[in-house]
Amino acid sequence: MRPLLGILGGMGPLATADFLTKLVQETPANHDQEHIPYLAYCVPQIPDRPAAILHNGESPLPYMLKGITTLRQGGATAIAIACNTAHHWFDDLERLGELPIIHIADAACAELARLNITTGAVGLLSTDGTVAAGFFQQRLSARGLKCVISTPEAQTTLVKPAIDAVKAGQLAHAHTLAIAAVQQLASAGAQAIILACTETPLAIEFADHSLHAHCIDATRALARACVAWHQKHS
Amino acid sequence: MRPLLGILGGMGPLATADFLTKLVQETPANHDQEHIPYLAYCVPQIPDRPAAILHNGESPLPYMLKGITTLRQGGATAIAIACNTAHHWFDDLERLGELPIIHIADAACAELARLNITTGAVGLLSTDGTVAAGFFQQRLSARGLKCVISTPEAQTTLVKPAIDAVKAGQLAHAHTLAIAAVQQLASAGAQAIILACTETPLAIEFADHSLHAHCIDATRALARACVAWHQKHS
Numbered sequence: 001m002r003p004l005l006g007i008l009g010g011m012g013p014l015a016t017a018d019f020l021t022k023l024v025q026e027t028p029a030n031h032d033q034e035h036i037p038y039l040a041y042c043v044p045q046i047p048d049r050p051a052a053i054l055h056n057g058e059s060p061l062p063y064m065l066k067g068i069t070t071l072r073q074g075g076a077t078a079i080a081i082a083c084n085t086a087h088h089w090f091d092d093l094e095r096l097g098e099l100p101i102i103h104i105a106d107a108a109c110a111e112l113a114r115l116n117i118t119t120g121a122v123g124l125l126s127t128d129g130t131v132a133a134g135f136f137q138q139r140l141s142a143r144g145l146k147c148v149i150s151t152p153e154a155q156t157t158l159v160k161p162a163i164d165a166v167k168a169g170q171l172a173h174a175h176t177l178a179i180a181a182v183q184q185l186a187s188a189g190a191q192a193i194i195l196a197c198t199e200t201p202l203a204i205e206f207a208d209h210s211l212h213a214h215c216i217d218a219t220r221a222l223a224r225a226c227v228a229w230h231q232k233h234s
Numbered sequence: 235m236r237p238l239l240g241i242l243g244g245m246g247p248l249a250t251a252d253f254l255t256k257l258v259q260e261t262p263a264n265h266d267q268e269h270i271p272y273l274a275y276c277v278p279q280i281p282d283r284p285a286a287i288l289h290n291g292e293s294p295l296p297y298m299l300k301g302i303t304t305l306r307q308g309g310a311t312a313i314a315i316a317c318n319t320a321h322h323w324f325d326d327l328e329r330l331g332e333l334p335i336i337h338i339a340d341a342a343c344a345e346l347a348r349l350n351i352t353t354g355a356v357g358l359l360s361t362d363g364t365v366a367a368g369f370f371q372q373r374l375s376a377r378g379l380k381c382v383i384s385t386p387e388a389q390t391t392l393v394k395p396a397i398d399a400v401k402a403g404q405l406a407h408a409h410t411l412a413i414a415a416v417q418q419l420a421s422a423g424a425q426a427i428i429l430a431c432t433e434t435p436l437a438i439e440f441a442d443h444s445l446h447a448h449c450i451d452a453t454r455a456l457a458r459a460c461v462a463w464h465q466k467h468s
Binding site: 004010011012013014016017018020021023024025027029030031032033034035036037039040041042043044045046070073074075167168169 | 244245248250251252254264266267268270271273274275278279280304307308309401403
């Protein structure tokens with residue numbers, strides 16, 4: 001069976017387009033025909049993921065499963081999810097969706113390994129939901145890395161407003177907030193900061209900044225993992 | 235039935251991501267849930283469109299129909315095609331695909347009307363295939379507008395290499411070539427130039443240039459037409 005990447009997007013829509021752009025950028029190709037074939041399901045009418053994890057809000061799981069089912073019926077042979085927080089439901093999505101899923105946190109950790117970051121502390125710029133889900137902390141711990149998270153105050157006054165600003169298309173405002181959050185993580189000892197919410201790379205990359213060099217873009221890492229998956233299955 | 239936009243992409247892949255980004259940018263939304271739900275089929279393993287039109291190459295029609303069928307079976311209620319040249323097959327695609335298609339040239343002409351361009355000459359930056367297909371010229375003529383196309387030499391030395399450079403990810407090189415092609419169309423009397431190949435906005439927008447103000451981005455125009463379609467059907 002020819003590989004067809006199924007992309008579960010819409011969480012949020014600009015982050016999905018950013019992932020698709022990075023998927024193209026990371027693919028070694030000189031012609032259209034060398035690029036990765038994909039089917040993308042981008043239906044943003046889905047319950048908020050952090051609210052479901054933290055406040056017992058409506059579960060997005062049935063909505064995500066509908067997306068994966070649509071992708072599988074359309075011929076997808078593996079899934080990438082352009083949302084970090086959604087990976088809280090990874091096990092259920094893979095089991096009930098009946099397709100392998102390329103895990104974004106595994107992809108980000110592969111980037112850490114590639115950069116020879118094997119000791120010390122790594123920062124996590126993510127939603128409250130991803131922090132509470134714990135799958136990044138578990139992976140970092142398994143690699144002997146400490147995990148630095150934002151203070152509750154920074155989550156409330158910087159991280160969440162930055163993510164919401166991206167979702168509202170206000171990238172300049174998002175940039176200011178996200179850079180401040182990254183600075184706080186760096187001050188707390190993080191030698192590298194994983195941009196572990198798919199809105200955050202859009203905020204950080206909106207303008208040049210010296211802190212870029214310390215950021216690891218989980219979205220781009222997922223794109224690279226998808227390219228590796230495609231090369232393996234072609 | 236809730237509207238779900240089906241996007242036929244892959245021609246080429248970066249142009250598809252550009253269209254999806256512009257679709258988000260053009261949607262008035264403050265939250266994820268207000269964005270347009272879509273399903274995108276991006277399978278670039280498809281015969282070259284200009285070669286099929288001009289040199290009797292293999293037809294891309296069955297490949298595009300497979301894409302539209304996949305989108306329809308996935309729940310799509312209308313189609314947008316992120317490739318100008320593919321609209322050569324518009325009638326067959328709409329009839330055999332059994333879904334309405336939002337025509338990119340109609341969208342671009344709506345932009346001309348919005349900008350009050352109702353007389354004079356309009357340039358066409360497009361593939362040889364789109365020029366030969368004639369659907370832009372017909373629409374401009376029906377509006378009383380002259381159509382200026384690139385010289386055969388410019389098509390060979392500027393336009394096609396610019397498009398190929400975008401497909402190979404070489405945007406700086408593509409920019410230089412595409413700006414030269416736009417300059418030639420402006421010198422030939424075009425007061426506005428339609429970027430009528432989905433690779434060309436990526437080339438033009440790569441860097442600032444005074445000619446931007448004279449360019450009409452057919453990709454963004456299609457995104458706006460999709461937003462209008464969604465508002466009408468929601």
